[in-house]
Amino acid sequence: MRRTLGEVADFYGGASLPEGEAFSNQSEGYLLLRVSDLNLPQNSVYVTKSFQWSAKPGQKSATAPEGSLVIPKRGGAIGTNKKRITTRDCILDPNLMAIHPHKELDVRFLYHWFRTFDLLDISSGTTVPQLNKQDLHPLQLPIPSVEEQCRIAEVLDKADELRAKRRRAIALLDELAQSIFHQIFGNGKNAPDWPVEALSVHLTESSRNGLSPSTGGSIEEKVLTLSAITGAAFDETAFKVSTFTEHPPKSKRVNHRDLLVCRGNGNLHFVGLGFFPRRDMPDTVFPDTMIAARINYNALDREYLEYAWRTKFVRTQIESGARTTNGTFKINQKVLNSLRIPIPPIDIQKDFGHRIRSLEAAKETQKKHLAKLDELFVSLQSRAFRGKL
Known part of the structure; x- marks a missing residue:
């Protein structure tokens, strides 16, 4: 069964943010969300923190409830394709909007469905891209049972987790290379006899x-x-x-x-x-x-x-x-x-180069594995939303 997004979700547009304080893991109150908050490493999927917080709610239309999908809605930020899930009530600035699913739609299923397309492809506006309720409301998505949605989301979550581990392994190899350089050469000018x-x-x-x-x-x-x-x-x-x-x-x-x-x-x-x-x-x-x-x-x-x-x-x-x-x-x-x-002496440089080439070879292996996982993930996405997973 397919339904329009407007039939199975509510929309929340951002507005001016109230005056806030620095967020320091307060358990109550509201996160004040800007596009920049979506870039925080802790917010790669689930929004768990922000730069600012408020004890009081903002305007009703700008308050997105826990369990909403947040996306950019204005300007170049749309092209970044950020899609995040809120873990608590958040107040959105004018460049964000939220989609809160009804009980028949699981937010993780909604999140993975949104990842199958580019937000710019559904945006309106000529010189400045815009996303609004009118752009999103008619989009049609499959609505299997909530139990089936949760199963699909779990499969895609696990596949995505494998990809994240590969990306982290590549990042660790880069960090190791930098560490080796600093161990041998310091900041690039640490030996008076060089x-x-x-x-x-x-x-x-x-x-x-x-x-x-x-x-x-x-x-x-x-x-x-x-x-x-x-x-x-x-x-x-x-x-x-x-x-x-x-x-x-x-x-x-x-x-x-x-x-x-x-x-x-x-x-x-x-x-x-x-x-x-x-x-x-x-x-x-x-x-x-x-x-x-x-x-x-x-x-x-x-x-x-x-x-x-x-x-x-x-x-x-x-x-x-x-x-x-x-x-x-x-x-x-x-x-x-x-x-x-x-x-430095050329033999020291060459020893460093040998180590780096070994790390680069290991990184290339990880990249090939990541490419295969990316292919698998795309295949799983396609099958999931065609009812064949």
């Missing part, structure tokens, strides 16, 4: 900017985007196809010996971020928004340099050297070349 030298001393050739695509060109090439080097690791899938009037030279193509560095961005924290590609990519060009620095591997190990590059010691130099025009922060080759890097 020289601290300009990066330019250890380049095999001059650093160089990438190449911008050409307007009206007819030669198609893959071009890296900045997201290839501004995440947690080098992402070779982050590229677009652009055109050039001439075939880009070999010096503008992705090479595993080049540290590729973000040359400019509106966010200062992205400027200067960099990684080595994991392999040569002769069919891919790096853009003018990146600088390539070809490293002398006899003095610098790539894994060591990538981790040293993210230390406060190096980041402070990058951000101090960045210049801004029209809201864009930039560094140039001169700044890059002058960055001072601690140079």
